[in-house]
Amino acid sequence: MQADLLQEARRQAEICNACRYCEGYCSVFPALHAERAFSDGDLTQLANLCHNCRGCYYACQYTAPHEFDLNLPRALAEVRQDSWEDFAFPRAGARAFQKSGVMIALATVLGFALMFWAARTLGSVGGEGFYAVLSHNAMVAIFLPAFVFPMLSIAISLRRYWRAVGAGPLRLAHLRTALVSAARMKNLSGGHGDGCNFEDEDRFSSARRLAHQAVMYGFLLCFASTSTATVMHYALAMPAPYPLWSLPKLLGLSGGVMMTLGCIEMIRLKRRADPALGAASALGGEIGFVGLLGFVGLSGLVLYALGQTALMPLLLALHLGAVLAFFLLTPFTKMAHGFYRLAALVVDAGR
Template sequence: MSLDVTLQTDPGAISTDPVMEARRQIEICNACRYCEGYCAVFPAITREKVFADGDITQLANLCHNCRGCYYACQYTAPHEFALNLPRALAATRTDSWERLAWPAGLARTFQSHGSALAVALIVGAALIFIAIAALPGGGEGFYAYLGHNIMVAIFAPAFLLPLFAIAISLRRYWIEVGGSRPLLSDFRSAVVAAGQMKNLSGGQDQGCNFEDGARYTNARRYAHHAVMYGFLLCFASTSSATILHYVFDQPAPYGFFSIPKLLGIPGGLLLVVGCVAMLLLRSKADPDLGTPGHQSGEVAFIWLLGFVAFSGLALYAATGTGALGLMLALHLGAVLTFFLLMPYSKMAHGFYRFAALVREAQDKRQREIS
């Protein structure tokens, strides 16, 4: 296929601005349309003729970086167009997380120095918890090391304030991409697409080319499934424990066949397996197709999430042993670090991507009506 249309931009004018460069490449893709069936990004591109900054932000967050379009493209380097759409959208996507984050600047710090920052926070928080554990807890199990009231005083704001920061960021995103009041059907479509990881299927349920450009594979899709459903199970475990404690007056610790354990143990195992698989897949993938200069933040988020799950499982295994106090401090330090960094780490991408799926469903519905 040859590109036999006149482009509105100079294909040789490669920009260092992520939004401008993504717009240049998207306009070329819109003229070619070879990859139209690959994922939700390309049908969304073909619905537009002119791309505002908000359109570029939306397309970037709709992209799942499966990289199939790059390996299928005839206009990659050394062609003069030098297309690398996965990299351009990844750069724009990360730029949007940094620009729209609240407070500003924290996301950029984590993306550049994620591993060092996460390790420092885990160690620092663990030392604080060890110091607090020296005070009389007055409870049983974990509460003998750290009183329930102290845990609530620390973790309630550490959980709610990051959610507040994410809510502000998502509001900014929704305004930038031109979203209006969504309907329940828009959320339903987004939930189905996210739950199935539909956009990691390569458009024909054959997988994507993330870790191996020569073949399609569903490995990354399955790893994402393990991480997402593992996280949801762990969240459900914590929520059920909260309900048991405050509604039914059944405080921790809980037995193996209790609801919190039956949800939390499989969830933790899925999280560990999923995070290890994602790190292995990243080691095989071409770094030039990802976000430039942000490898530390992306890797840090994966191992931090995996360490939260692993330390939780290790904590349960250490029950009744002398290692319980140390494992409790490390686990709580990891959880606290995860919460505090949630709006500024790649965890934010889950919220932005879901918002992008809602916006995509809304846009398709509105165009069908009109």
């Protein structure tokens, strides 16, 4: 990790530790105030606990033009971003995506879409619906490795993180506490529950927390839809296509709507926020990831709406290309931050 980023974060953390005005704002400050000195691992843990709500910055009396020039949200954001790149496996993928996230996401989606469009010539024999374009076995052969790779990559990354912050043995009670906190997005609600100042200094809003929840729960619903369809196909001998009122369709459509709207709102909020309070160099990567995830949801909804038209093969190629790009790029995008954040909450629960 870059020593200058850690040194600046250490300087600011030491001043905050002496001041303690923001003690009740979020999980960062009780953890920060529990230390007298800050190792590189301590700073990495604090950075991944921070949700960049920015409330502490707007409340701080030591921001510029004060000589202390505190900007803790930016300092922690830069350490956090650098830690994700350093822990990623392989590291080169994360660094490349943060520099050119939008272009990489776009090129990957289009490249995979063209691959699926070409593969339709190998389509199934006598398949129905989407399987008339690409067989079920072909989809499994393509997407199973694409799912296993990011899980393996993220597992390696989390192991590196766990060692770097000096975490102890994983305990179920700590994991349960962290999952409850993540499900509620507690640290995005502000120290007093009125929301955070992400959009505007004087405006407390829960919009960012709600957008994150829409994306998270929308994604989980879509994953549940795929999992349910897998069980129905293999265990119950009920292959797709499924009717509208089937469980896979209900889960997938509701999840797709939530995920799409949540991503649109997150992009809107990011464009309204002050870039000087975050890791400005990572903005392209963040927009690229959120846009890719939103396109996965949107393309799935459009595919369902127009699945009985002549556009279906083209829409299916685009959707599958987006899904495959999303899975393969997950370890290098901000999608990985959810795993790091959960790990940080587990470590904090054991503090």
